[in-house]
Amino acid sequence: xxxxxxxxxxxxxxxxxxxxxxxxxxxxxxxxxxxxxxxxxxxxxxxxxxxxxxxxxxxxxxxxxxxxxxxxxxxxxxxxxxxxxxxxxxxxxxxxxxxxxxxxxxxxxxxxxxxxxxxxxxxxxxxxxxxxxxxxxxxxxxxxxxxxxxxxxxxxxxxxxxxxxxxxxxxxxxxxxxxxxxxxxxxxxxxxxxxxxxxxxxxxxxxxxxxxxxxxxxxxxxxxxxxxxxxxxxxxxxxxxxxxxxxxxxxxxxxxxxxxxxxxxx
Amino acid sequence: xxxxxxxxxxxxxxxxxxxxxxxxxxxxxxxxxxxxxxxxxxxxxxxxxxxxxxxxxxxxxxxxxxxxxxxxxxxxxxxxxxxxxxxxxxxxxxxxxxxxxxxxxxxxxxxxxxxxxxxxxxxxxxxxxxxxxxxxxxxxxxxxxxxxxxxxxxxxxxxxxxxxxxxxxxxxxxxxxxxxxxxxxxxxxxxxxxxxxxxxxxxxxxxxxxxxxxxxxxxxxxxxxxxxxxxxxxxxxxxxxxxxxxxxxxxxxx
Amino acid sequence: xxxxxxxxxxxxxxxxxxxxxxxxxxxxxxxxxxxxxxxxxxxxxxxxxxxxxxxxxxxxxxxxxxxxxxxxxxxxxxxxxxxxxxxxxxxxxxxxxxxxxxxxxxxxxxxxxxxxxxxxxxxxxxxxxxxxxxxxxxxxxxxxxxxxxxxxxxxxxxxxxxxxxxxxxxxxxxxxxxxxxxxxxxxxxxxxxxxxxxxxxxxxxxxxxxxxxxxxxxxxxxxxxxxxxxxxxxxxxxxxxxxxxxxxx
Numbered sequence: 001x002x003x004x005x006x007x008x009x010x011x012x013x014x015x016x017x018x019x020x021x022x023x024x025x026x027x028x029x030x031x032x033x034x035x036x037x038x039x040x041x042x043x044x045x046x047x048x049x050x051x052x053x054x055x056x057x058x059x060x061x062x063x064x065x066x067x068x069x070x071x072x073x074x075x076x077x078x079x080x081x082x083x084x085x086x087x088x089x090x091x092x093x094x095x096x097x098x099x100x101x102x103x104x105x106x107x108x109x110x111x112x113x114x115x116x117x118x119x120x121x122x123x124x125x126x127x128x129x130x131x132x133x134x135x136x137x138x139x140x141x142x143x144x145x146x147x148x149x150x151x152x153x154x155x156x157x158x159x160x161x162x163x164x165x166x167x168x169x170x171x172x173x174x175x176x177x178x179x180x181x182x183x184x185x186x187x188x189x190x191x192x193x194x195x196x197x198x199x200x201x202x203x204x205x206x207x208x209x210x211x212x213x214x215x216x217x218x219x220x221x222x223x224x225x226x227x228x229x230x231x232x233x234x235x236x237x238x239x240x241x242x243x244x245x246x247x248x249x250x251x252x253x254x255x256x257x258x259x260x261x262x263x264x265x266x
Numbered sequence: 267x268x269x270x271x272x273x274x275x276x277x278x279x280x281x282x283x284x285x286x287x288x289x290x291x292x293x294x295x296x297x298x299x300x301x302x303x304x305x306x307x308x309x310x311x312x313x314x315x316x317x318x319x320x321x322x323x324x325x326x327x328x329x330x331x332x333x334x335x336x337x338x339x340x341x342x343x344x345x346x347x348x349x350x351x352x353x354x355x356x357x358x359x360x361x362x363x364x365x366x367x368x369x370x371x372x373x374x375x376x377x378x379x380x381x382x383x384x385x386x387x388x389x390x391x392x393x394x395x396x397x398x399x400x401x402x403x404x405x406x407x408x409x410x411x412x413x414x415x416x417x418x419x420x421x422x423x424x425x426x427x428x429x430x431x432x433x434x435x436x437x438x439x440x441x442x443x444x445x446x447x448x449x450x451x452x453x454x455x456x457x458x459x460x461x462x463x464x465x466x467x468x469x470x471x472x473x474x475x476x477x478x479x480x481x482x483x484x485x486x487x488x489x490x491x492x493x494x495x496x497x498x499x500x501x502x503x504x505x506x507x508x509x510x511x512x513x514x515x516x517x518x519x520x
Numbered sequence: 521x522x523x524x525x526x527x528x529x530x531x532x533x534x535x536x537x538x539x540x541x542x543x544x545x546x547x548x549x550x551x552x553x554x555x556x557x558x559x560x561x562x563x564x565x566x567x568x569x570x571x572x573x574x575x576x577x578x579x580x581x582x583x584x585x586x587x588x589x590x591x592x593x594x595x596x597x598x599x600x601x602x603x604x605x606x607x608x609x610x611x612x613x614x615x616x617x618x619x620x621x622x623x624x625x626x627x628x629x630x631x632x633x634x635x636x637x638x639x640x641x642x643x644x645x646x647x648x649x650x651x652x653x654x655x656x657x658x659x660x661x662x663x664x665x666x667x668x669x670x671x672x673x674x675x676x677x678x679x680x681x682x683x684x685x686x687x688x689x690x691x692x693x694x695x696x697x698x699x700x701x702x703x704x705x706x707x708x709x710x711x712x713x714x715x716x717x718x719x720x721x722x723x724x725x726x727x728x729x730x731x732x733x734x735x736x737x738x739x740x741x742x743x744x745x746x747x748x749x750x751x752x753x754x755x756x757x758x759x760x761x762x763x764x765x766x767x768x769x
Contacts, residue, residue, distance in 0.1 A: 275604040275605070275607075276607070276608065278604070278605055279604060279605050279606065279607045279608035279609070280608045282605045282606060282608065282609060283608040283609040283612060286609055302627075303624075303627060303628050360522045360523070361522050361523065361525055361526050362523075362526060363523060364522075364523025364524070365523060365526055365527050367745075368741065368745050369741065370748075371699055371702070371703075371741070371744035371745050371747070371748045372737075372740065372741045372744055372745075373702070373703040373704075373706045373707050373710075373718075373740065373744070375703075375706065375707040375710050375711070375718075376706060376710065376718070376721060376737055376740050376741075378710055378722075379710070379721050379722050379724075379725035379726075379733055380725070380733070380737070382725060382726075383547040383725050383730065383733070384547060455617070458617055459617045459618075459619050459707070462617060462619050462620060463619055463707060463710065463711050466619075466622075466711050466712070467710070467711060477620065477622075477623040478623050480623065481623030481624065481626050481627040484627060486624075486627065489623055489624060489627065490624075492620070492623075493616060493620045493621065493623075493624065496616060496617055496620040497612070497613070497615050497616035497617075497620070498615075499615075500615030500616065500617060501611070501612065501615040504615055
């Protein structure tokens with residue numbers, strides 16, 4: 001882990017990737033998050049679900065350092081978060097706005113490498129590889145405006161991967177896409193996370209998606225956002241769109257989670 | 267609309283234009299309007315041809331073009347540079363914004379008397395007025411473009427860890443490009459107008475002086491020739507800029 | 521109000537320089553002198569006279585050019601074939617700078633109102649035509665269908681459906697034209713016409729009265745700015761949106 005802190009007596013592998021310690025966030029007079037305590041381990045895939053008003057997006061923005069907590073502390077690799085750490089990648093839901101429309105797919109991925117001051121000679125190979133990884137190898141010269149929604153989101157993922165992230169934060173990334181594309185990209189994300197051994201915090205509205213993807217599902221209750229319950233997902237990996245979704249454990253979890261969310265909403 | 271249809275309509279439109287020309291010729295030929303005020307297109311054309319053959323119009327056109335172009339280039343560079351400085355800093359925007367908004371509706375030609383006061387009736391005075399007067403569209407567009415940078419992109423820049431300079435040149439500036447390029451086209455129009463006004467006032471040659479002299483001497487064919495030339499300059503320069511703009515902004519969806 | 525800091529500071533510096541350095545008094549004037557001149561021109565009637573002349577010419581040109589532009593915009597906006605046929609003539613005539621028509625109008629009308637109104641009309645005609653035509657051709661086609669179903673004749677259709685539907689964007693065109701009318705009127709006066717604020721500006725400069733010259737400049741700016749602000753207010757009130765920070769004047 002890049003930013004692991006040497007705490008005597010604790011092995012680096014035991015330091016969680018992300019830790020929230022009694023975090024509350026208040027904007028003006030409105031409490032957004034209240035007393036959040038949670039931990040994401042290295043290489044873990046954690047999903048966060050909850051209705052609107054739970055502060056799910058705020059959770060991610062705290063980790064990446066765009067906001068600071070009003071109370072409590074957020075730690076990354078043991079160290080308190082004070083600003084954006086370049087190896088944390090955040091994938092936005094509004095992918096069109098998060099891409100540079102005047103640069104090609106190649107140029108967009110390049111931006112991350114330019115920020116990291118990767119030498120110019122090394123960039124083409126790296127970018128080509130990343131684009132191939134997300135399936136955009138043939139579209140390097142296209143502008144975002146010429147790409148479909150799914151392809152734009154993949155481009156964003158490619159750019160985030162160019163950061164070489166240890167942590168992937170995803171904010172309802174597939175919400176605006178059709179069901180088919182969503183399933184394809186779900187599997188892509190699983191594959192990429194596994195390959196890079198990244199810790200993932202995945203926010204979604206879709207309960208089935210959360211169970212399908214995650215090792216754990218954290219359910220938030222709204223107004224203000226609090227951790228209501230944490231579900232362990234004991235489903236075998238690797239996951240398959242058809243077989244996993246028919247697994248009795250999957251259906252059981254789905255029922256549990258769905259009931260729970262309904263309760264918290266009323 | 268297919269390509270053929272578009273071509274057809276353009277051809278038809280040109281025909282309409284030509285028929286207006288024929289109408290003009292007819293009116294002039296029948297003397298429906300005094301030939302002192304409205305020369306026929308044939309006379310205007312003759313004046314054009316003569317003017318170029320004798321070199322008078324060539325020299326004057328070049329003088330105006332040169333003035334307009336140099337002033338505009340200076341204004342563009344200055345306007346964008348200054349606009350970037352102001353646009354990149356929210357404090358600067360807050361302090362300077364209202365003043366700039368107040369100056370915006372001011373006719374740039376109102377600067378001329380002040381310029382005359384300082385520089386007298388000289389070539390550099392006119393150039394100075396052209397440059398200073400055409401700066402406003404580019405300046406304001408750059409500032410506005412910077413202020414309107416998509417906030418999501420700025421967040422992305424922070425997360426990726428882009429340096430401040432990188433943010434300005436790789437995000438804010440390209441983002442402002444559509445506004446800046448549109449403003450540069452407008453700036454060229456202003457530059458042309460100011461060149462002509464400056465030439466009229468300061469007797470500095472060029473097409474401005476040409477049309478003024480012609481009007482004073484009631485030589486309408488020469489006058490119309492000059493006006494046509496000015497329109498042509500405006501048309502061609504706008505066309506060229508539009509093509510260049512289209513090329514630079516080709517990422518925009520059709 | 522942060523916006524006032526800079527201008528006030530500059531004025532203070534200018535005033536200080538004027539008093540301590542005693543600069544050449546035929547090209548520059550201290551802010552206090554300019555302020556005095558601002559008052560003087562009101563008191564001796566120069567401002568009402570000159571401003572009146574400029575505004576009258578601008579309004580006349582706006583009404584004439586804008587009116588013609590609106591009529592044509594309606595015709596072209598409603599008829600696609602007409603719009604396509606007139607594209608070439610419009611695109612060739614449009615780039616002629618309005619100032620280039622000045623010598624023509626000078627020749628035909630001599631000095632005075634008619635010449636200036638003619639030039640301003642030419643200048644105001646185009647923005648109203650171009651933007652107005654876009655506004656009208658951009659009306660929700662459903663509305664036109666409805667008006668046909670209701671059996672409205674052409675005149676009723678235009679006044680009851682077309683114009684109201686296109687009004688917000690037409691107002692923007694009008695605002696543009698209004699700004700242009702003032703600018704072109706003043707420019708014509710600076711260049712040639714011996715009346716109005718522009719003329720007074722030039723006269724003050726050539727008779728070495730810098731305080732009056734700057735005072736004229738202030739008033740030109742003030743009138744332009746307040747016209748703009750007034751129209752924006754009306755727009756916000758009538759249509760509830762502010763198209764404030766546009767690039768083009």
